[in-house]
C-alpha cells in the first residue's frame with residue numbers, strides 16, 4: 369500500500385542533512401521510543417478472543433498480513449474515520465481482506481442491509497488508506513458497492529454505517545465533521561476515488577449526529 373515511505377525517507381533525509389543530523393537523530397530517537405513503549409512487557413492492553421469494538425458487529429478476522437499490531441489510542445491518537453467503497457460486494461471485501469497477498473484491509477465492512485463485519489480491532493493499525501500516517505490515526509470503514517452506482521448506497525447501509533461511525537467518534541472524542549470523517553479520495557497522495565461523487569456526505573453526517581444522540 370505504499371505506506372512504508374514517509375518516516376524512513378524522513379530519517380534518511382535528516383541523516384544526510386549534515387550539521388543538523390545529530391539533533392535530528394536525537395529527536396527522531398525520542399519519537400521512536402515514545403512510539404515503541406507499548407512493546408514493553410506488561411503495557412499491552414489485554415486482548416480477549418472474540419471481543420469486538422462495535423456492538424452488533426460480526427467478527428471475521430482479516431489476514432494478519434494486512435494490519436499491524438498496535439495499542440491505540442495510547443501509542444497513536446485516533447482522530448480520523450476514513451470512508452471507503454469496495455468496488456465489489458461484501459463477500460468480495462471479506463475474501464480479499466483475508467488474503468495475505470492483498471496487502472490491505474479495513475477495520476469494518478458494511479453490507480447493503482446495514483450488517484457490519486469487524487475484521488481488525490480498533491487498537492490495531494489497518495492498512496486501508498495507502499498512507500502510513502493516516503492508517504495510524506484512523507479507523508477504516510468499507511462499504512459494499514461501486515462508486516458509480518448510487519443505488520448501491522442504501523438507506524440501511526447509510527444508517528448502519530452512521531451508527532458505527534457515531535460509536536467510533538464517541539469512543540475517541542472525534543468531532544463529527546468533514547475534517548475528521550473523510551473519504552479515501554481525500555487522503556494525501558492517494559489515487560483512489562472512493563467513496564465517489566454519489567456518496568451523500570450531508571445525509572451521512574446528519575445520520576451520524578442523530579446516532580450520536582441515541583444511547584448505545
Ligand SMILES: [Zn+2]
Pocket residue numbers: 451452453496552560562
Ligand atoms: Zn478506499
